[in-house]
Amino acid sequence: MKFSENWLRQHVPTGATRDELAATLTAIGLEVEEVTPLGEALDGVLVARIVSAEKHPEADRLQVCQVDAGAAGMLQIVCGAPNARPGLVAPLATIGTQVGELTIQAAKLRGVESKGMLCSAKELGIDADASGLLELPDDAPVGAPLAGYLGLPDASFELKLTPNRADCFSVRGIAYDVAAACDGAVAELDAAPVAAASDATVEVRLDAGADAPRYLGRVIEGIDATRPTPVWMAERLRRSGIRPLSLLVDVTQYVMLELGQPMHAYDRELLKGPVGVRRARNGESLVLLDGREAALDDGFLAVTDADRPVGLAGLMGGFDTRVTDATRSVFLEAAHFAPAAIIGRGRRLGLHTDAGHRFERGVDPELPRTAIERATRLILDIAGGTPGPVTEAVLADALPMPTTILLRRARLARVLGVQVDDAEVERILRALGLGVDAAADGWSVTAPTRRFDLAIEEDLIEEIARIHGYDAVPTTLPGGSTRLVSPPEGKVPEHDLRRALAGRGYLEAINYAFVDAGLLERWQADEGLVPLANPLSAELGVMRPRLLPGLVDALARNAARQQGRVRLFELGKVFAAAETAGEAPRETPRIAAVATGDVVAEQWGLPARRVDFHDLKGDLEALASLSGARLAFRPASPPWAHPGRAAEVLRAGVVVGAIAELHPRLQQALDLDHAVVAFELDLGALVVRDLPQAKPLSKFPSVRRDLAFIVAEGLAWRELEATASAAAGPCLRSLRLFDVYAGKGVETGFKSVAMGLILQDDSRTLTDRDVDAVVASVTDAVSGAHGARIRS
Numbered sequence: 001m002k003f004s005e006n007w008l009r010q011h012v013p014t015g016a017t018r019d020e021l022a023a024t025l026t027a028i029g030l031e032v033e034e035v036t037p038l039g040e041a042l043d044g045v046l047v048a049r050i051v052s053a054e055k056h057p058e059a060d061r062l063q064v065c066q067v068d069a070g071a072a073g074m075l076q077i078v079c080g081a082p083n084a085r086p087g088l089v090a091p092l093a094t095i096g097t098q099v100g101e102l103t104i105q106a107a108k109l110r111g112v113e114s115k116g117m118l119c120s121a122k123e124l125g126i127d128a129d130a131s132g133l134l135e136l137p138d139d140a141p142v143g144a145p146l147a148g149y150l151g152l153p154d155a156s157f158e159l160k161l162t163p164n165r166a167d168c169f170s171v172r173g174i175a176y177d178v179a180a181a182c183d184g185a186v187a188e189l190d191a192a193p194v195a196a197a198s199d200a201t202v203e204v205r206l207d208a209g210a211d212a213p214r215y216l217g218r219v220i221e222g223i224d225a226t227r228p229t230p231v232w233m234a235e236r237l238r239r240s241g242i243r244p245l246s247l248l249v250d251v252t253q254y255v256m257l258e259l260g261q262p263m264h265a266y267d268r269e270l271l272k273g274p275v276g277v278r279r280a281r282n283g284e285s286l287v288l289l290d291g292r293e294a295a296l297d298d299g300f301l302a303v304t305d306a307d308r309p310v311g312l313a314g315l316m317g318g319f320d321t322r323v324t325d326a327t328r329s330v331f332l333e334a335a336h337f338a339p340a341a342i343i344g345r346g347r348r349l350g351l352h353t354d355a356g357h358r359f360e361r362g363v364d365p366e367l368p369r370t371a372i373e374r375a376t377r378l379i380l381d382i383a384g385g386t387p388g389p390v391t392e393a394v395l396a397d398a399l400p401m402p403t404t405i406l407l408r409r410a411r412l413a414r415v416l417g418v419q420v421d422d423a424e425v426e427r428i429l430r431a432l433g434l435g436v437d438a439a440a441d442g443w444s445v446t447a448p449t450r451r452f453d454l455a456i457e458e459d460l461i462e463e464i465a466r467i468h469g470y471d472a473v474p475t476t477l478p479g480g481s482t483r484l485v486s487p488p489e490g491k492v493p494e495h496d497l498r499r500a501l502a503g504r505g506y507l508e509a510i511n512y513a514f515v516d517a518g519l520l521e522r523w524q525a526d527e528g529l530v531p532l533a534n535p536l537s538a539e540l541g542v543m544r545p546r547l548l549p550g551l552v553d554a555l556a557r558n559a560a561r562q563q564g565r566v567r568l569f570e571l572g573k574v575f576a577a578a579e580t581a582g583e584a585p586r587e588t589p590r591i592a593a594v595a596t597g598d599v600v601a602e603q604w605g606l607p608a609r610r611v612d613f614h615d616l617k618g619d620l621e622a623l624a625s626l627s628g629a630r631l632a633f634r635p636a637s638p639p640w641a642h643p644g645r646a647a648e649v650l651r652a653g654v655v656v657g658a659i660a661e662l663h664p665r666l667q668q669a670l671d672l673d674h675a676v677v678a679f680e681l682d683l684g685a686l687v688v689r690d691l692p693q694a695k696p697l698s699k700f701p702s703v704r705r706d707l708a709f710i711v712a713e714g715l716a717w718r719e720l721e722a723t724a725s726a727a728a729g730p731c732l733r734s735l736r737l738f739d740v741y742a743g744k745g746v747e748t749g750f751k752s753v754a755m756g757l758i759l760q761d762d763s764r765t766l767t768d769r770d771v772d773a774v775v776a777s778v779t780d781a782v783s784g785a786h787g788a789r790i791r792s
Contacts, residue, residue: 003171003257004239005155011189012175014182018155021178028181028466030168031160038239039126039152044097044104045119046072047140047149050088053079058110065118067092070143078114083132089140090133091119099123126150127238137228151232156239164453166361170260173450180431180467189259191374200388202268202331205276206395208301211341212277212313213398216368216390218332218376219268223248223385225327230382242354248323248330251378253354260450261334261363261371262355264303264311268329270321273306277313277335284309287319294349301341303333314342314359315351330385332375334368336399344534364450365399402435402449407460408442415461418473428467429460492627492687494571497591500626504619505601506567506593511550513573514540522669523549524639528577530585543575543585547592548640548680552662555594556670565597571683590657592680593619596672613645613661616677620649620659627689632718633659640666642675649681657681702733702760703771707778709788713742713751720753720786727781728774731766734758752791 005018016024022032049068056062056078063084065077069092077092084090094116097104100123106115121127121134124146140149147153159168167173175186200219206212227247229237233254234244240257244250252263266275280296286309287293294312296302301313311317314337323330342359346352369390376387413419425443429436434454435446447454454460465473487493498508516539520526523546530543544550551570558566569592576586595611602608617633624631629651636648638658646660659679667676711720717737725735739754746752759766759774782788 001159001161001169001174002239002241003157003159003174004236005157006151007171007236007239007258008157008175008178010187011172012179012182012184012186014178014184016182022157024178024181025157025159025174027469027471028177029162030165030174030177032157033160034156034158036156036158037125038154038156039124039147039150041098042124042145042147042152044094045099045124045146046070046092046094047136047142047144047146048075048090048092048118049142050084050086050090050118052086053084056110056112058112062109064112067116067118068142069094069116070141072143075115076113077116077118078109078112079118079133081118081120081133083135084118087138088133089136089138089142091124091136091146093117093119100125126152137231140231149231150235154235154239156241158241163361166358166363166452167260167450169358169361170256171258173260176431176433177467180428183427183431185431186433189370189374190377191370192377193373194376194380194387196389197386198388200268200329200386201391202271203274204391204393205274206393207276207278208313208341210395210398211279211301211338212335213338213395214336214365214368214392215275215277215394216334216372216392217275218372218390219329219388220332220376220379220385221268221329221388223328223330223379223383225323225330225383226325227383233378246323246325247383248327248379251375251382252332254378255371255375256354256358259367259371259374260358261367262314262358263371263375264317264333264355265323266305266310266317266321266331266333267323267327268331269327271305271310271331272308275310275331275333276304276307277301278304280309286310286312288312288316288351289319289322290316291319292349294351299348300345301337312345313337315346315349315356316353330379332372334372334375336363336365336368347535347537362452364448366449400449400452403447403455405445405447405454405457405460406439406442407445407457410441411457412442412461412464415458416465416473417476420464420468424468425464428464432463432467489691490689492689494683494687496626497571497623497686498569500623501569501593501619504567504622506569506595506619509551509554509568509570511544511547511554511570511572512540513544513575515542515544515550516540517542519549519553520545522666525549530575530577545574545576546680547572547574547590548594548678551592551594552670552676552678555596555676556672559596559672559674563597565601567593567595569593589683590680591623591683591686592678594676594678595619596674596676610675611677612675613659613677616679617659620679620681623686627686629686629689631685634716636660639663649679649685651685656685696762698760698762700761700763700765702758703766705757705759705771705775706738706754707757707775708739708752708754708791709782710746710750710791711753711782711786711788713749715753715786717753720755720782720788723781723785724755724757724778727777728757728759729777731759731761731770731774732757733760746791754791 022035026032046069050065051068052066053063056064062078062080065079067075067077069075093099093104095104095106104117118133120130122130161168179186200221202217204215204217229244229247229250237244242253248265252265256262279298280300280302282297284296285293302309303311303313310321337359339360339362346356426436433448437444525545535541547570555566555568571591573587574590578585599609599611599615632650633647636646641660642663648655649657657680662676736756742751
């Protein structure tokens with residue numbers, strides 16, 4: 001929110017200096033981002049009129065101007081501004097005036113005497129425009145001090161407001177907070193009802209239910225829309241960041257900034273029938289004020305004329321019914337639209353307007369009447385005209401009602417930790433515009449309809465705290481002892497996983513939890529998505545079902561910036577649509593990592609080698625070792641993975657994720673030059689660990705027997721291991737793979753796998769018969785299950 005300091009002081013007189021005012025605003029939660037002084041030290045700058053302008057005899061770009069400076073007489077000024085011309089009224093810095101770092105003196109420019117300087121807005125510190133002289137209205141008083149004429153000095157304040165303080169998107173809303181903080185009072189507003197002087201009306205209808213519960217309109221006939229916007233109004237708009245356009249538009253903008261109520265003006269002669277508000281229909285379109293054509297659907301609210309859309313409610317009016325200098329009869333609109341009906345609609349059209357910004361956060365439903373009366377008075381005073389009666393359509397049951405909250409004296413003292421005098425509490429609440437009545441143990445407070453953020457007792461306590469001053473609340477340490485809680489032994493802390501991956505050369509990435517649906521289509525992961533009702537942008541419209549799309553996208557951005565070796569990991573939640581209607585989406589914590597480039601950073605000690613599937617598999621198994629988890633890998637073909645270079649990851653026979661090299665087609669679509677390997681697992685598979693159980697050591701010796709089997713080349717060790725372990729029985733203490741061989745002596749398509757059986761009993765020494773029985777059992781089981789035979 002940007003506004004003029006002098007404008008604010010008109011609504012809330014205060015003796016605070018500019019610096020004190022800025023500090024006070026920030027202290028009460030209205031953070032001042034920037035204060036821009038305007039028109040400081042303009043003594044000696046006058047309003048002047050150029051009487052004649054002739055070409056300089058020695059310079060093509062200079063003109064010799066005769067300037068009327070009022071009581072200062074006729075002065076000769078040499079000027080190089082491109083817009084210097086006879087009849088122009090512009091600022092004149094007289095001799096001895098300080099303009100910026102320059103002191104104006106009589107001088108000769110190319111042999112021609114000049115007794116002052118005609119100035120641009122930038123030279124005077126009023127605006128950033130340096131394209132030419134500051135052009136003043138023709139009726140500006142020649143010879144008068146410029147500062148007095150433009151209401152200077154002044155300053156432009158810019159506030160960074162939190163979304164809950166929608167009431168402060170207006171000068172008058174800010175004035176209430178300043179009045180409370182500075183022990184002042186908000187000045188009365190000149191918004192007395194303007195009596196109707198004609199019967200001219202336009203019928204108003206409401207067909208959008210609670211989305212548009214109030215709509216007011218008024219016809220003003222016989223206006224002169226060509227009248228210039230008064231200097232005082234134009235300057236206030238300009239210092240609030242709005243460029244003046246034309247009188248009728250400027251009046252509606254002025255009222256919006258002053259009161260917080262967005263308004264719109266239609267050319268009455270271009271309206272054909274009743275004005276109403278309804279849901280737009282699919283397939284309808286509207287040419288907006290900025291000239292673009294908006295395709296509408298039933299998600300938008302439309303202002304209609306004889307059932308044709310003429311405006312987007314709460315956002316922007318239509319081009320076909322706009323006001324121009326030719327307008328002689330205007331229809332003023334002031335309405336209340338529910339925030340839920342406006343939120344996100346502008347972003348769908350790539351549109352951001354001051355009106356939409358306010359309606360999205362909430363506008364006082366009682367403001368439209370005040371705003372339309374205020375705008376009517378301004379138009380009549382400046383452009384004349386004959387007003388008709390105000391026409392109102394309202395759905396009273398759908399309007400927000402004032403909230404009454406009990407503020408308990410004891411609760412206030414307990415939460416703040418300090419006793420605030422009753423008189424001070426009442427002063428603060430009343431200064432903020434709240435209704436206050438005494439209650440048995442405190443106050444019954446009625447929040448005005450403009451304060452949507454006041455709903456519970458703690459909201460009122462916060463108001464007392466910020467106005468009374470956070471610095472007045474004593475700083476005390478909390479009492480009592482802190483109960484120490486030991487981390488559970490059955491779970492690996494997440495920071496241990498982060499530390500392990502960082503130690504292996506990975507950097508942690510933090511991506512948005514919402515992604516582009518188009519990106520998920522490339523990954524063939526666009527089923528069961530959770531769409532966002534109000535996305536930040538069209539590219540961030542769904543919650544992520546996996547971590548890898550965002551993580552690989554981050555890797556691609558790094559690779560595009562000449563990073564040849566990139567390793568990233570992320571811990572975060574993924575989301576899936578609920579299995580049953582009405583339930584919340586499912587959230588699953590996951591961990592993922594991606595890598596591309598060389599295995600190790602460039603060096604002389606080791607040859608360069610690209611990272612591959614087995615390197616990443618080693619990193620994953622290192623993570624699993626933190627919890628003692630035994631992971632198994634089974635060939636698989638996820639749609640995003642390279643065929644033949646991918647595997648499912650299992651723990652205790654349950655699939656918990658996947659590890660693979662990216663599919664070449666996906667790699668090409670992401671514009672990646674080198675292979676990318678990645679894994680993604682459920683986080684629980686890596687953090688849950690079985691606690692070790694203490695048991696007595698056996699007093700009897702162990703026995704080892706080695707067996708070598710000829711098996712099919714494609715047989716996985718985990719299958720062979722499972723069969724042998726089950727057949728060995730309770731005497732098996734360990735099963736070790738110590739050799740795999742394929743080549744001479746082993747027929748093609750087969751391999752030799754050698755394993756060691758470590759056998760031991762807790763109650764006795766194993767005999768040769770016992771060991772031979774276990775070996776025979778393992779041999780029979782492996783032979784029967786896998787067609788293996790003992791290698792001779």
